[in-house]
Amino acid sequence: MRDSFVYLDHAATTPMRPEAIQAMTAQMAVIGNASSLHTSGRVGRRVVEESRETIAQALGARPSEVLFTSGGTESDNLAIKGTFWARRDADPRRVRLLVSTVEHHAVMDCVDFLEAHEGAKVSWLEVDHLGRVHPETVRMAIEADPESVALVSVMWANNEVGTVQPIAEIAAVAHEFDIPVHSDAVQAAGQIEVDFARSGLDLMSVTGHKVGGPQGVGALLARRDATLVPLTHGGGQERQIRSGTLDVPAIRGFAVALSCATANLAVEAERLVALRDKLIRGAQDAGFGIRVSGDWEPGDGGRRLPGNAHLLVPGCDGDSLLYLLDAAGVECSTGSACQAGVPQPSHVLLAMGMPEHQARGALRLTLGHTSTEVDVDAFLVALPAAVERAQRAQVATSTQVATSARDTSKEKTR
Amino acid sequence: MRVVAAMSGGVDSAVAAARMLDAGHEVVGVHLALSQNAATLRESARGCCTIEDAGDARRVADMLGIPFYVWDMAARFKVDVVEDFIAEYSAGRTPNPCLRCNERIKFAALLNKAVALGFEAVATGHYAQIVETASGARELHRAVDMFKDQSYVLGVLDEDQLARSFFPLGDTAKPQIREEAAARGFYVAAKPDSHDICFIPDGDTRTWLTARLGEQPGRIVDADGATVGGHAGAYAFTVGQRRGLHLGQPAAGGEPRYVVEVQRSTNTVVVGTAELLGVDVLTGDHARWCGPPPEGVVSVGAQVRAHGEEVPARAWADGARVEVRLERRIRGVAPGQSVVLYDGTRVVGSATIAKATLSRPSGAWIGSPA
Numbered sequence: 190m191r192d193s194f195v196y197l198d199h200a201a202t203t204p205m206r207p208e209a210i211q212a213m214t215a216q217m218a219v220i221g222n223a224s225s226l227h228t229s230g231r232v233g234r235r236v237v238e239e240s241r242e243t244i245a246q247a248l249g250a251r252p253s254e255v256l257f258t259s260g261g262t263e264s265d266n267l268a269i270k271g272t273f274w275a276r277r278d279a280d281p282r283r284v285r286l287l288v289s290t291v292e293h294h295a296v297m298d299c300v301d302f303l304e305a306h307e308g309a310k311v312s313w314l315e316v317d318h319l320g321r322v323h324p325e326t327v328r329m330a331i332e333a334d335p336e337s338v339a340l341v342s343v344m345w346a347n348n349e350v351g352t353v354q355p356i357a358e359i360a361a362v363a364h365e366f367d368i369p370v371h372s373d374a375v376q377a378a379g380q381i382e383v384d385f386a387r388s389g390l391d392l393m394s395v396t397g398h399k400v401g402g403p404q405g406v407g408a409l410l411a412r413r414d415a416t417l418v419p420l421t422h423g424g425g426q427e428r429q430i431r432s433g434t435l436d437v438p439a440i441r442g443f444a445v446a447l448s449c450a451t452a453n454l455a456v457e458a459e460r461l462v463a464l465r466d467k468l469i470r471g472a473q474d475a476g477f478g479i480r481v482s483g484d485w486e487p488g489d490g491g492r493r494l495p496g497n498a499h500l501l502v503p504g505c506d507g508d509s510l511l512y513l514l515d516a517a518g519v520e521c522s523t524g525s526a527c528q529a530g531v532p533q534p535s536h537v538l539l540a541m542g543m544p545e546h547q548a549r550g551a552l553r554l555t556l557g558h559t560s561t562e563v564d565v566d567a568f569l570v571a572l573p574a575a576v577e578r579a580q581r582a583q584v585a586t587s588t589q590v591a592t593s594a595r596d597t598s599k600e601k602t603r
Numbered sequence: 604m605r606v607v608a609a610m611s612g613g614v615d616s617a618v619a620a621a622r623m624l625d626a627g628h629e630v631v632g633v634h635l636a637l638s639q640n641a642a643t644l645r646e647s648a649r650g651c652c653t654i655e656d657a658g659d660a661r662r663v664a665d666m667l668g669i670p671f672y673v674w675d676m677a678a679r680f681k682v683d684v685v686e687d688f689i690a691e692y693s694a695g696r697t698p699n700p701c702l703r704c705n706e707r708i709k710f711a712a713l714l715n716k717a718v719a720l721g722f723e724a725v726a727t728g729h730y731a732q733i734v735e736t737a738s739g740a741r742e743l744h745r746a747v748d749m750f751k752d753q754s755y756v757l758g759v760l761d762e763d764q765l766a767r768s769f770f771p772l773g774d775t776a777k778p779q780i781r782e783e784a785a786a787r788g789f790y791v792a793a794k795p796d797s798h799d800i801c802f803i804p805d806g807d808t809r810t811w812l813t814a815r816l817g818e819q820p821g822r823i824v825d826a827d828g829a830t831v832g833g834h835a836g837a838y839a840f841t842v843g844q845r846r847g848l849h850l851g852q853p854a855a856g857g858e859p860r861y862v863v864e865v866q867r868s869t870n871t872v873v874v875g876t877a878e879l880l881g882v883d884v885l886t887g888d889h890a891r892w893c894g895p896p897p898e899g900v901v902s903v904g905a906q907v908r909a910h911g912e913e914v915p916a917r918a919w920a921d922g923a924r925v926e927v928r929l930e931r932r933i934r935g936v937a938p939g940q941s942v943v944l945y946d947g948t949r950v951v952g953s954a955t956i957a958k959a960t961l962s963r964p965s966g967a968w969i970g971s972p973a
């Protein structure tokens with residue numbers, strides 16, 4: 190069964206690219222702590238620095254701006270906590286964080302922590318019905334009290350609905366007030382063009398496993414003038430900002446994968462847009478009133494991530510759909526964060542103004558470098574039966590319905 | 604058969620899932636998330652429905668090689684079980700939330716969702732047996748292990764629910780289940796049993812209720828109506844309770860005193876000697892039958908608490924109402940408790956006790972039985 194499964198959850202993690210596996214596994218056989226001074230150490234250091242250069246080049250940054258971390262969550266934490274503490278130390282008035290309402294939990298929970306324990310004040314930047322933050326919203330939030338702002342953080346592209354934010358414009362607004370800007374570009378890097386220098390950002394998070402590299406490695410891109418208080422203290426690696434022995438093989442795999450992803454980006458994006466459009470159209474035509482959320486324009490890969498399809502299926506619980514599609518060999522996601530495996534109503538969809546009952550029927554399908562038309566077709570074949578069943582299941586478990594098993598059998602024969 | 608194995612993360616449901624798989628069924632593991640804040644880690648050995656429990660269940664499913672999902676029924680559980688529990692106590696009754704959960708969550712919301720998703724049945728780790736009769740009917744029976752028997756909390760299941768239920772552990776004693784779990788390599792084999800009420804992790808029902816219902820100070824009186832003490836809320840007292848009364852002075856005769864009645868209308872707790880606790884007539888409502896409802900007066904065994912003893916009785920059902928006449932007096936029966944009726948090892952059905960009284964010698968049946 191496993192050999193015929195359809196993987197449509199590339200936003201969660203995408204298969205490692207063969208080039209990255211090869212580079213990484215080869216490196217695993219080579220000894221070398223990149224901080225050691227002897228020959229083996231220098232060999233490891235060289236791999237790290239070459240990888241740093243590759244990553245910098247792929248993302249429009251300077252090598253010295255790349256700080257290796259364990260992944261997106263750590264990069265977000267380092268950017269936000271590190272900047273908050275550094276900026277507040279320099280001026281105690283700076284305690285305000287301007288953060289969008291559609292951020293990943295790695296940003297949101299980090300901000301919540303600072304608010305609960307470090308006296309931070311959070312100004313949430315609202316989004317429109319497409320999930321987009323307007324630069325004017327940022328301006329208004331800053332102008333309320335510019336001196337108090339420690340940091341602005343807005344993600345480059347949303348992990349659930351794929352909406353791409355006007356990052357350069359947001360950064361430009363903040364810079365009028367000399368306020369640093371961070372962006373979580375975990376979903377954007379390798380999918381759309383991401384140029385750190387041109388964006389004007391001060392800080393940007395990326396991770397290996399969303400671009401076909403290994404899990405457990407990522408980077409924070411930090412301008413050289415960005416001041417960050419470290420979260421981990423120790424050997425002083427990574428500009429004294431992120432101590433800890435560098436994971437040389439993983440870093441190598443990450444760099445190779447990112448370089449593959451960006452080398453072919455325009456062509457691949459066009460391919461994914463075509464697949465995505467076919468998937469969305471097919472789902473809409475399936476006859477269940479399925480709608481697409483976020484900013485979808487057929488043929489466009491700039492306002493919405495090329496590989497992202499986010500569907501709203503009426504009368505269904507996303508987790509029922511997920512189970513039924515999984516049983517049919519199609520792997521996807523409800524798109525929202527989980528607690529103990531329980532999908533919660535998505536804060537992103539709620540922030541976009543969607544009513545909770547509609548948000549419950551969310552299904553996220555994300556395409557990536559291994560996706561083909563066969564995957565899209567298989568999903569479209571499996572969809573109708575899954576929706577019919579999931580709609581019955583929601584009726585069966587709705588609180589308004591009587592509770593005996595008999596009622597379900599009636600439901601079935603109706 | 605396509606079966607959902609309800610997996611709590613404990614040893615029993617783990618073995619139940621394994622046995623269903625061994626029996627050749629197509630099994631999918633489902634953990635019910637019932638807590639509104641599932642983010643809590645285990646608070647004590649008693650707690651359940653924590654992230655740790657979900658993780659334990661997931662690990663067992665991994666070992667069995669079956670798919671595993673968490674279904675969120677917290678909202679439903681809150682309304683049907685937790686709020687019902689609070690309302691019952693608030694009304695001066697003593698409910699058993701496990702029965703409610705089985706009736707409305709595990710063998711209703713979960714079962715119905717499973718059926719709607721294409722499954723044919725739900726299997727749980729309850730200690731009880733289903734016996735299929737010659738005519739194909741499925742009867743609910745006590746487990747072989749009388750110490751673990753959980754047929755009492757399943758006495759609310761009707762024929763349709765039983766037709767879609769499996770209890771694979773009913774033929775085995777608990778120590779053997781632990782051995783089997785160990786032999787199967789489940790690291791939950793030695794996990795402590797869950798006790799008491801899952802949504803009150805520290806087991807302190809009175810404090811938990813007070814936090815939700817607020818303090819409602821009132822009087823504690825004796826059988827003659829004389830005030831003998833005070834309390835912070837009559838809802839927190841249960842008929843038959845002896846401890847926690849904090850009465851200033853002992854009774855005249857020096858005998859221990861028990862709660863004999865909780866009067867919610869006046870927020871008064873009545874205490875008296877053990878003598879006053881004896882009852883032999885139970886009037887119940889909300890009758891649930893595990894098979895065809897009994898006709899006329901039937902001889903049964905009656906059990907009023909999960910691990911209480913069974914008392915010979917005669918019962919008569921009239922729609923949702925049931926009257927049970929016990930052959931001897933029993934003590935400490937509180938309204939709100941369930942009485943489960945047995946015919947041998949077979950569970951006949953159950954009712955929620957509305958009134959527990961002492962018969963008068965010539966007392967007539969409610970209504971007019973033949």
